Amino acid sequence: MxxxxxxxxxxxxxxxxxxxxxxxxxxxxxxxxxxxxxxxxxxxxxxxxxxxxxxxxxxxxxxxxxxxxxxxxxxxxxxxxxRFGYRRVRDKGLARNAGQSLSRAQAVDGVARLK
Known part of the structure; x- marks a missing residue:
């Protein structure tokens, strides 16, 4: 990887x-x-x-x-x-987990820009 x-x-x-x-x-x-x-x-x-x-x-x-x-x-x-309480990845399929991780990363970016 x-x-x-x-x-x-x-x-x-x-x-x-x-x-x-x-x-x-x-x-x-x-x-x-x-x-x-x-x-x-x-x-x-x-x-x-x-x-x-x-x-x-x-x-x-x-x-x-x-x-x-x-x-x-x-x-x-x-x-x-x-802040978002994300501790574990549920087994919902790779595409769905990747999408959730990406959306959380975007949310963190949004929070950082507000500061």
Missing amino acids: TDNLIRADDRAIFGDKGYVSNKRKRAARADGVLRAVKDKRKRGRVLSSSQKKRNHKRNHKHGHKHGSVRAKVEHVFRVIKC
Whole structure:
């Protein structure tokens, strides 16, 4: 799914380390794209000292950018959950659920514009 979110003209990738894969890491490096995603340890292993240094460096270099972008995204979900009481998706079919999610996102946008 994350591959669908990256456009050809993107020059930087910021994301959560839960979506890390070596394949995407190599592809970004080959395309010359800045990859500001922290390294994640494999199950049963520890991060190497170079990976720890890189994670620490990314946290200090891109920490504010990453945090400010993430805050803007997470705020929308908070408003949907708290203000509109949307906690779960009912199994009404993919098209209907997608429509409801889109209408809620538009409502959040409308609320944000009123402020």
